[in-house]
Amino acid sequence: MIGADRLMEVAMKILDYSKPRAEYTELNLYTMELGLTRVADSAIHQNVSESEKKLVVRVMKDKKLGTASTNSFNESKFKKTIEEALERADYASSIEDFEPPKPYKTCSELFFESTANYTPKQKAETVNSVVEKTRLRVDGKFSTSVGEVVVANSAGTLAYANFSDANLSLILTNGITSGYANIANEDVSKLNLEEVVNEAASKCMQKEPIDLFEDREEKYFDVVLEPYAVADWLEYLAYLGLNALHYQENESFIERGDLGKKLFGSNITLWDDSLDIRGYRMPFDFEGTPKEKIVFVEEGVVKNLAYDSFLAKKENKSTTGHALPLENRDEGAIPLNLFLEGGEATMNELISSTELGIYITRFHYTNPADRKKVVLTGLTRDGTFLIENGKIKYPLVNLRYLQSVPEAFNRVTMLSRQRLIHDPYIYLPIPRSTVTPGLKIKHVRFIGSMRK
Amino acid sequence: MKELAYKAIDVAIANKARYADIRLVLEQEEEIKTRNGIVEKSFYGEKEGFGIRLLYDNGWGFASSSLVASEEIERKAKEAIEIAKATNYVKEKPISLAPTQVVEANYKTPYQKDPFEVKQDQKIDLLLKCDQAMQEASKKLVSRQASLKFRKIKKIFASSEGSLLEQELVLSGGGLVAIASEDGETQVRSYPKRDGNFASMGYEFVEHLDFVGNAAKVAREAEELLKANPCEAKETTVILYPSQLYLQIHESIGHGIELDRIFGSEQSLAGGSFISQILNKLGSFKYASPCVNVTADATLAGGLGTFGWDDEGIPGQKVDIIKEGMLVGLLTSRETITTLNTLLGRNYSPSGAMRASSYSKIPLIRMTNINLLPGEYELEAMIDEVKDGVILDTNYSWSIDELRKNFSFGTEIGWEIKNGKIRDMIKNPFYTGQTLEFWNSCDAIANKNYFEVYGTLTCGKGLPEQLIHVGHACSPARFRNVRVGSRVR
């Protein structure tokens, strides 16, 4: 980490250089230190460290925008980068829909020393204790990272935050079935190893999985989804459906006039809150808008979409604080710190109240089959079971589903308590997470299986 | 630069690494994107850095940094040693690397027009012309997008064995997207595909794609799709055009033949490969029908996965993967090929497939250009033989299981075939199947006149995820008894 004072000083220097040359300048500065240990077949096979930084600057000249980036903060490099951005602005076409967010200043130190100082040796010792604790084959990853972000602009915004992440995920296999579990915390010392090992191990059953698709006919089942699986669906629902860009281009399931309409069951309340300590924290977005809790769905009724200031201006609205990093701004606005309201039930109660259904730990390779209707397809993975008369009966060969999420969220019959889900595969300094309950959902469509 | 590279090797060896390599990389990228007549993004980025990979006893260590300076290289080489020592702390597995020739050489992507030398106003003018052509062709469009992207990657590879390789790779391409909407229905059409098409070529590839000439068609088809009938659910004959077929090859052949994945190294993210269960039949396993021939070809002119050497210093080469339907080859590395040779008692050489997406990442086994070789058919004759079927074009969605067996794809557009003739356009096509059944049902491949090269910049693998450029060349192909339907009801 470079540190708040030094990094903000870099930001000010860049703005000072750019100010006389551009009508408006905004920048994102990042640093990241990552250590990642990867395990395959109970041995470490990949073990890496990354030390990254980045400056992205966008300038406006005659209402025209140009963007440039570099991964060096030295003076000659950032000057050259600004000149590049200015030259690009010269050639661009002028835009109307732009109004910088209100000036904002903050310096938020959110990172944990314990995570920052965690060594590869300590990770190896942790991995070793997992391998020794269990007789199962161990695959997984253990990462610790720290990051910093500065968002600044020539209208007076100067916002700094740093943060940390410790993340451990395991797939344990007994040769017949496998189980997955993940734990994450901003503070590495809070990770409970015992818990994650037991959770993953509990999914390994000494019974041959059964294939429900020998007849190759599509089927509908009630499902009990663990929070891992729910988080997967929620993140796609947010990216595809709550993104104002997709709404404006008619690619969202929320259409003009749908705000205030009940599109989900009454037990669905979904919001974004990156200040809530139950999730990962980020005090501002990448335009420097301070974060607040934004409710998207309240008791089934659609209340809001996610905007940055550019998308908001098109509808004469205000930003909701969901601007993406400058280089991704063309992908719209995405909520990254989701919360789905939970219930009081335990996962066991979701199972015991199910006569016939499928228990799903998590999904694999989920992708939108239809973006507008948020029809997702993917497979189940690392813990799929048949529930009969309130009991887990036997493991199942992984199934392929094809299901509209908004439709499914009209058929949720039970919700468990919430938990944090955070198993990133991209490590940018963007703290994101989903806090969600497990769900019992009626009548989910399955179209195939992996077969034996 | 060379001195810095040698410095890393010296520090690694002085600290008892038994093998070490370093990559020093400088990457330039340009992206211009217009949306509804406005230049939404005009971006130029540069990044440089290095990554040191080394082997200490039987453990790998890797450390990277964006600060290219002598002291930082020394610091990171020592850090990589510490990381490798930590690797050894857990159960050791013997590692040995297949021998390679020590080479000092250069490679440069052959190109005619350096895309970074082409003026910005020329590029913007092209995109805005496309935008206008789309706007004129349809009044139903809610979004018109046009984009260009260029990358230049300069890298130096040096190894403790003495190889020193310098490469300059140039990638160029772009795409058009039209989104039409009416009465709550939205349809997308793109050219050549939604994320664009890219090649290891210069600006001449952009000219070759003729974006302006294709813009009106993209817009019209997006509009026509609004009124088209949905793809009927049935088991039928399918003809895949290259802008869908390339991804079918990618997902249901390409990823599954990565030997690191076969050995389980991707279990913690993307999963394994069903090939691990039949590995001892390599050379005699029937993967596909006899008309199917697939190569991994890092020498294909213009292919997005074309290069001089991989990131272990192995030369880019052409390898047979499927020969007359039989699985005969895999994508391999120096480490995995040694394991395979020991396991099967054979004598394969590494295929030259280890690549890293950036200086900050370790090399993994990646696809090069995985090509389905052309057959003998004229496209018309291929269609003529179909009594009832569909043509599917341009990928819309994709998903495949963790062992690469059960896949599903959606395409942007399709057409019915009735009695050997192309009939009505169909919307929302979706098909699903099993890898081996599917490839064994291939009974016709169009000839070399229809052979097209597709490239994607965003093939994902590894942790942290690495997005890399790979290529696929193919001609339209026909498959029997495929389950098709509509992605929405």
Ligand SMILES: [Zn+2]
């Ligand atoms: Zn891929």
